Amino acid sequence: MKRLWITAAAIAAVVAVQLVSAGMHEEMPPADGERLWDYITEENPYKDWEPFPGYEEMYEGKSPHGDYLRLYANDIAVKAAKQGEPMPDRAILVKENYAEDRQTLMAVTPMYRIQGYNPQAGDWFWVKYGPDGKIAAEGKVEGCIKCHTVKKDQDYIFSQPR
């Protein structure tokens, strides 16, 4: 009898975890710059995320991004990066772009993978925000895609986990 209860409790726990993770998934924003900003600053603040593996410190950027960069990734993205796997649906990379003084935040530029959103270009939703969240560009942004296409065989991502 006792064993039966333990089995039942174990099954209930597994179901609960699945329900919670399914729920979290549903709460993730659609391809909408404003909703994504609320998500990454309030609901699941990117500053609490882990850095992209190997990018724990601020690092020097190249044009057109800032002089100094920080790269954060949500747990879906971190997990895939650590396992050397392609970015799954709902992976988010958030890059902060700082000025030469390493203090002044100039822009926040995320890539957010939404399966089926833009299959021609890796299903990434691109946004460029000002430091206050003001949207400068969003969506299937041609400029972002054109340049990141160089890394097409790497999921459109320049920075590789290290």
Ligand code: HEC
């Ligand atoms: C002219 C080329 C170019 C354009 C345009 C460009 N990027 Fe990038 N991006 C890069 C390079 C190069 C890196 C690698 C980091 C670095 O050295 O700056 C990078 C890095 C990133 C990263 C970190 C993940 C990675 O690929 O390494 C994100 C996120 C990102 N860019 C988002 C954007 C968004 C959003 C836009 C459009 C608003 C954009 N980028 C436009 C060249 C570009």
